[in-house]
Amino acid sequence: MKIKIIKFLKAAIIPIIVAFLFVILTSYFFIYFGKEKFELATTLLELITVRTENKVEELKPILKEKKLINYPTYGSNYATLKISTIDVELPVYFGESYTVLKSGIGHDSSSHFPGEGGSIIYMGHNFKSFLKRLPEAAIEDEIEIDTNYGNFKYKIYDTKIINETQVDLVPIQEEEEILMIYTCYPINNIGHAYQRYVVYAKPVD
Numbered sequence: 001m002k003i004k005i006i007k008f009l010k011a012a013i014i015p016i017i018v019a020f021l022f023v024i025l026t027s028y029f030f031i032y033f034g035k036e037k038f039e040l041a042t043t044l045l046e047l048i049t050v051r052t053e054n055k056v057e058e059l060k061p062i063l064k065e066k067k068l069i070n071y072p073t074y075g076s077n078y079a080t081l082k083i084s085t086i087d088v089e090l091p092v093y094f095g096e097s098y099t100v101l102k103s104g105i106g107h108d109s110s111s112h113f114p115g116e117g118g119s120i121i122y123m124g125h126n127f128k129s130f131l132k133r134l135p136e137a138a139i140e141d142e143i144e145i146d147t148n149y150g151n152f153k154y155k156i157y158d159t160k161i162i163n164e165t166q167v168d169l170v171p172i173q174e175e176e177e178i179l180m181i182y183t184c185y186p187i188n189n190i191g192h193a194y195q196r197y198v199v200y201a202k203p204v205d
Contacts, residue, residue, distance in 0.1 A: 061149040066117045068149070074109065079147040081105050081122065081181075086133040092122065092145070101125055105181075111172050114145045114152040118174040122181040126193075131183035135159075135197050143179060143201050154179045154201035161185055162196050170198060177203050 061078065062069045072078040072094040079092035081104075091104035100106045105124045112118035124131040143154040162169045162182075170180050179201040184193035 061113075061147070063113075063115045063149050066115065068113050068116065071113075072148075075100055077104070079114070079145050082144040082146065083137055083141065084144075085138065085141045086136050088131065088133065090124065090130065092147075096123060104130075108172075112174070112177075114147055114179075115150060115177075117177045119170075119172045120177070120179045121170055121172070122179070124181070124183050126183045126185070126187045126189070126197075131181070132187055134181065134183050134199060135185075135187060137199055142204065143181070143199075145179075153204040155204050156199055156201045158200040160198045160200070162198055164194050164196055170196075179203075 060070060061072060074095045075093060075097065077091045077093050080089060081092050082089045092107055093100040093104055094107045095109050096106040101124065105122050107113075108121035108123065111121040114120055124134075126132050126134070137156055137159070139156055139158070141156045143156065145152045145154070160169060170182065180198055181201075182196045182198040185195040185197040186193070187197070
């Protein structure tokens with residue numbers, strides 16, 4: 001009986017040691033290389049999913065009387081976001097899933113599309129290659145959204161730091177077209193961020 005118990009303990013200890021070493025190495029990697037590289041490295045497989053979905057042939061969206069015909073499918077890349085003053089040029093995907101946000105800018109699926117006359121809500125990570133410089137964008141800076149059904153320009157008129165629970169400050173409405181882009185704040189925060197930095201912009205006439 002003792003021999004069996006000893007064998008069982010030996011067999012159980014090895015996986016525990018391996019798991020412990022993995023946690024230590026992962027923590028070291030995270031601290032040494034930083035949040036951005038760590039999170040991007042751990043989601044490479046998820047990126048493949050989005051890129052595979054984007055190969056599916058879609059009908060081209062058409063804007064008619066402020067309504068799209070043939071909306072983009074969830075997870076597909078339908079536009080490019082450009083903010084030249086802070087060197088941002090990123091793909092925009094319809095949806096807000098974890099996988100989408102690892103590929104570029106996410107479009108809140110409950111909000112409107114450019115040209116439809118309502119709230120357009122975009123979001124992105126505060127990584128160096130994403131929206132890390134969003135707080136540097138100034139009032140009157142222009143934002144371009146080049147979609148596969150037309151090009152749209154907006155001008156920043158306001159910025160805010162809000163709590164993640166203040167959804168009333170990123171409202172979905174149909175009265176006027178407002179582009180809202182947000183990222184986690186503070187920018188250099190590690191771990192869960194409870195605030196958001198939001199940029200508000202209106203169409204350029």
